[in-house]
Amino acid sequence: MNLPDTPFTTLDWNAIPSEEYPGTTGTSRWRSFSSGDLRVRMVDYGPGYLADHWCDRGHVLHVISGELVVELADGREIPISQGSSFCVSNHGDAAHRVRTSQGCSVFIVD
Template sequence: MQLPATPFTCLDWDAVTPQEYPGTTGTSYWRCFDSGDLRVRVVDYGPDFLADHWCDRGHVLHVISGELVVELADGREVPMKSGNSFCVSNNGDSAHRVRTTQGCQVFIVD
């Protein structure tokens, strides 16, 4: 990930209107900041959420609260809880998607 030229920006996430994104099951709500090719998000995954696609985009993801499971297309599953993070590159070692039973909030840079 290359960060584009971006001026110092303070983000008040409470002032960003969430956008609804349905999953295969459940719903997520994204609050996004975009600057060129950089996207920074706070995502709230609702209960019983399962992503509707396999993602091959690089991310840095940090779990703020709750728990989720990262499913990898090669069959691996990585449980994550509050305080855990992961990094994966574009077209990294395995496409991935997330699921959560109770819901969770994450911070993502991609």
């Protein structure tokens, strides 16, 4: 990962307002920090959430609580549970999207 020039920064996630993003079903709430091409997010996916798009952007995603399923455009489905992570590069293995039946909280760097 090549991080852009960014001064030392601390993030108080509780002080960052969240924004709601609807999915195909359900909603997500993001708290975000950006610096150049770097984006760091705390995301809460509500129960029944399904992303509204296939994504080709690279991510490092860590599940803080709950569980989600990563759907890959080639048909694979990978469950990711609390305490686990996944990584994918820009235009990497396969376009992907997430869904969760019960909801979950994640930390994402992209």
